[in-house]
Amino acid sequence: MKGIVQGVGFRPFVYVLATKYKLAGLVLNDTIGVEIELLGPAHEIDCFLADLKVKLPPAARIDEIILQEIEVGSRDYSSFEIAESRQLGSNIATRISPDLAVCRDCLDDLFKADRYLAPDSYAESFSDMFAEGFGDNIAESFCENIAESGFAHGLSNSNVRSLAESNAYFHYPYVNCTNCGPRFSIIKELPYDRPFTTMSAFPMCAACSTSYENPLDRRFHAQPVACRQCGPNYFLTAPKLSQDSALSQDSKLLQASKLSQDSEPLQDSPLSNNIRIATGDEAIRRAAQALNDGLILAIKGIGGYHLALDASNEKALLALRQRKYRRAKPFAVMVPDLASAIRLATLDDEGQGLLASVARPIVIAPAKTDSRLAPFLPLISPDNLDIGLLLPYTPLHYLLFAAGAPAAMVFTSANISGEPIAYLDEDAYADLQGLADLFLIGERPIQRRIDDSVVSVVGKEPLMVRRSRGYAPDAVARLPREQDFILALGGDLKNAVSLSVGGHVFMSQYVGDLEHSSCFDAFEETITDLLSMYKVPKSGLVVAYDLHPNYRSSLYRDTIEASRVIGIQHHRAHIASVLAEHNKLDELVLGLAMDGTGFGDDQAIWGGEIFLGSVSSGFERVCHLDYALLPGGDAAARFPQQALAGYLDETTGNALLSEPIFQFDEHFSNALKMVEKNVRVFKSSSVGRLFDAVAALCGFVGEVQFEAQAAIWLEHQARGQLKKMSEKDRSKLDRYRLNFEGKTLDFKFALSSVVEDRLNGVKPAAIALSFHLALAGSLADALEQLSEAHQVKLIAASGGVMQNSLLADFLREELSRRGLTLLLNRVVPPNDGGLSLGQLALASFS
Template identity: 40%
Template sequence: MDTPECGADPVRRVEVRVEGVVQGVGFRPFVHGLAQRLALSGHVGNDTAGVVIEAEGPREAVSGFLKALRSDAPPLAAIHELSVVELVPRGGRGFRILDSDGSGRRRALISADSATCEACLRELFDPHDRRYRYPFVNCTDCGPRFTIVRDIPYDRPNTTMAGFPLCGACSREYHDPSDRRFHAQPVCCPECGPQLRIIDAHGRPLGEDPVSRAAELLRAGMIVAVKGLGGYHLAADAVSRDAAATLRVRKHREDKPFAVMVATLAEARRLCHVDECAERALSGRRRPVVLLDRRDAGGAGAPVSDAVAPGTRRLGIMLPYTPLHHLLMRELATPIVLTSGNVSDEPIAFTDDDALARLAGIADAFLVHDRPIHVRADDSVVTTWRGRVIPVRRSRGYAPEPIACPREFPRPVLACGAELKNTVCLATGRRAVLSAHIGDLKNAETLLSFTESIEHLCRLFDITPEVVAHDLHPDYASTRYALEETGLDAIGVQHHHAHVAACLADNGVDGPAIGVAFDGTGYGTDGTVWGGEFLLATCATFERAGHLATVPMPGGEAAVRQPWRMAAAYLRADSRAGDLAVARRQGDRWEQVRKLIDSRVNTPATSSAGRLFDAVAAVLGVRDTVTYEGQAAIELEQRADPHHPDGYHAGVTDIGGTLVVDSPALLGAVVDDHRRGVDPALVAARFHNGLADVIRRTCQEIAERTGIRLVALSGGVFANRLLLGRTVDALEQHGFTVLSHGHVPCNDGGIGFGQAVVVGARDRAAR
């Protein structure tokens, strides 16, 4: 902080240390220019902790300098700490930029990859510019960062640009403090930088103008693999049903929606409803996929094929974020599918050899370049809700920017995350660094990505963990890694406690709170499958105060893939259930499953809210089987009338001091209305409203017992915006303060962060 001015001496000299995302973002030239404008002397330089400055001049000018460091910092900079030490003035002339100092413990942070800035876009499409139509134009305000960094300090030799020596013109820009490319590590041009080409699956060239040829192939209905910032995408015409259907067959992705890239905000508005919050998300430097409500699919303004996003009224839209994307979209002038370059459930391909090997059976052509990607990073996915951007998948554009934590971590923590939607987390000091999205740890390729991400983050941030956090589930690959591979003090963290702790820390509080953790699956401390939990929680501790009623999961994991099984489980006491359409659709299998339930073989008990959604979806004929996680619940939300106010009732009973929600009553009401022929849109709405109401009533009962009126909502079920909105409204109307996620996903992508928070809190409590 700035120290109070004292004495009559008009000259002041200060040493300023700035930590945060301040390297590779134009911070030194910004400081240099600011000091020159204020006629200050001194110097600025990078070291392994961030940026160090000495500045001397008139007191008023130095005070203005310190204020402007925060207020006028470059777009990609993020100042986390700024400390000022008063020095004895010693005179001097001029202000210099020093060479980087690579000695000492590394604490400097690396910027996330950033979308192409307006200045670079003007050059890209200026026929008189030397970088005209060059697909790798960048500067200190944009371009690749995290995905090309091998080590720190963030200098060119420590990036994948090391193999591209600067030409004379680029070198002059790089070394000129007045140029916006001063020390822009990925700087390059057609003379000295990476080159683009288009090839077939055998590596044979397909044309001399790669962008035009790729556009031509896409217009012809072909599938093109495109090398992006953090890995390969698979591109196809989004208007043609045949192209999207072909991609689904080849990628083995039956129903899960594809993301769509459009050229401009105007085109996004023609397809979807875009409010101010969504516009900021779409056009900001992070450029995530934004989930938006689609306009009338039958209207002239919404030409995207139904095969792109079946079963949902929403589209995942993104704008171009690299020069290559801008060139391709301008050439095409039509929306394209742009989905991860992989076969379903595998990690995204990011090396050229791997892409050719794994995508040869999917892509008809490959739009490639020779700038290596060092770290894979899928596109981030966000949704918007009540003027807020909420992460669904935190990856490119966000990782590895740290999340500020309210309290110090006594020991450096490695948190291994969950089995699904895995991210790993490193925490030290008062910050936590999350990896880019890794995915589901179900195959060798994803597990390798998991271990590589841990090694790279530890090296990049010079963190040696002293403790490792893991889920309680003994069969998770992340748990086995923590227990068998690290050799560290291992601490297990209950899955839903991690969810709630992540929400608390996401909002900068420690609790206590009533944590409502609703998701699909989590290993409970009693050996059952939890997932509809009411916890009394702080970041360090939790107590199970309530839960949804437990029901059997017939067939275990088979019940996750086949929601009709959960309908059979919930309706096992209904003698008339065999007359329901869901039972008739299954034929003999319905009775076989009922017998399996009676035998109690391979029927683990669960309180899962996700499985309750599955049962409702099956009864209403929305989904009997699913091809991706959460599909039945997602499609059920899409069927619900968002304006219908009525809701079903479910009782809450105290059983041995624990509140148990009669969730089967909700399904019973669904069945009754369904038998009466009530519109499924109204039935789905009444279910959502009834669940929100019983959450409120359960929290009310807990609050009356404890006095706690702070509620934290977490778990993948709260990605359902209808349920989230109804729940928040109900709680706030009854005087609760409600927390939801804003920096990490509410789903399992936030579990690693929550695990780290819990271990840090336990360490502090043990002091």
């Protein structure tokens, strides 16, 4: 069996199934997947196989079944047993399970002792929490019911121990089973057995060992299994207060109030500069109280540390933005249940399903303006109509809510903006001094950092924005060629790398932007980790990289022992990523690639391209956005008005300097001079920069604080306007069409029309909406003509611009009216986070 079949309760499931049909034999893990040997009547084996395919454990997935008759020989088949794991050869092709959200049964174990303290309905409603993905019956009452737990009654650790005598998992923050808990974040090497995980340091007690060895127990061979008696725990610490601390005076006073008489320094530890305040339930109770008091809490989770705070505390929100140097980028918010999420955001069925899924990503959805959190949205998600929400996914998260933590918590990666998430204890304490007031630390080591995944919904389907926890390192595609190990390095922005093993493409967790040295270190660690995990031989490795001559990711190829290195053009890789994940490698398509930047065949900056071809045969560029002259090249992405200067003729540009409505400054005037003198200007066909230019004309004239901020701002201006318009009014907004001239899309008329409308008093939001509609219509017109010329009906679109849900919806509508089908990324991000999949797919046919 190949697929996700290790660490997800698959062997116990097989054992029970074989016992049901009275079959003899064995099941074991190997380095390929799971091997099953069966002896019994043919009819019973057929029934076994039928059930095997349709009654899988929740987190398991079978991708391939290979059947083969074997000789019984000297084998003892008197019964069915679960045998020890074994290694087959030197290569590994096992699917590693992503980390999984805590399951319903473990939540019941976590809280069921509370039934003696809570209302009669508590235990029943809580155990049903997951039945319908946090059904509304419990979601509406969860916060009140959980408030009646032991925490609310001020239980001491001794009281909890007394209650836990009959349930060692009661209030235990690491409770897990074969259906949930950490996987990828704790694996050191394959096969997935406890000695090869970070739990090897915690010997099991007799009770856990009994569960672990019992094939009928849901904790059978659950490698992270532990309880209060034998497993890791949590403790609350604080940095020693000093006069030069970066914390505010209010934070210092509040922090000091949390230090009790029994606080003690941590000796012989990398955390020796910290004071231990409390452990176990008391630590969680005090942490929850600290959040209510306005402190910022660093929490060790599955794949790293997070910073948490009360989402309705203005002072805490301002402090976090200041400490993280994160002036504008949105924060995610964790809420206890689906009903709470629905009160804060407009969520369709797909969005609700994603929130409650076992992956538990951050889900981006339109924020409700009448919620109790609405007054704080300008600090949580500035200039943005959306909010990113996530539900608890570890027992600790639920315990914090049970202990009375705020019902909406900002929950963001613990790092300085742009740096990778902290995951090692010693690094967290060193890097987060001045960011966090208190630290809630778990003793289970994390093997590798894994950030939260981020997903939005476009066209009633998920669109991956950041693929990491809950999804990585699952395979994202299957290639027909199995003989090569291919490593694809991705790009320098939103980096993730991919590795093909036996034709399966495994994509790493999100790494980050490689301009930061610590992110580049993480990039190197991730590559070493992947190659080691799958025991890739030094000989025979093929490396695919982006053609940009200065990308750090591309230059890294020279440090790897490889039999071949293959350069892949950026935008062709984007299109290939769509087709690879949809398994359409040989299909002829028109590929639309739109983003901010990418090194082109002619050494220009590309980003508005239409290709014709397939993954197997390659792609020919057949159309592109007309070139603009971009002052400063990619540096213009920081200042939209600088980008704008390259889209205007000299006369228009100079005229706008004197128009007070635009409020342009020296960045615009200096950029105009660069264009006029042809100094440090670069040809660009980037749609991303075109968005920046229009945003500048509509009023976004400041410095961009995070990638694509101006384009996102323009999208939200358009979405706000759309709410006010009827379908009939919308149909009239086509003033800014781009002219298709055979091989180029000309933007000049569109930009001059935007300038004219702004001078005539047309509101920026109306211009933003008209621009989105006109761009979608113009692209559809060009694609329609090209489809007729080349007899192609399928359009594959990718690149960071395709994260714009409004543009994607408009484009789908326009293409559908013309009889064309739009294919988008769903499994991997359309941004550069999905680039390595496309690189690898194209390299496999090179």
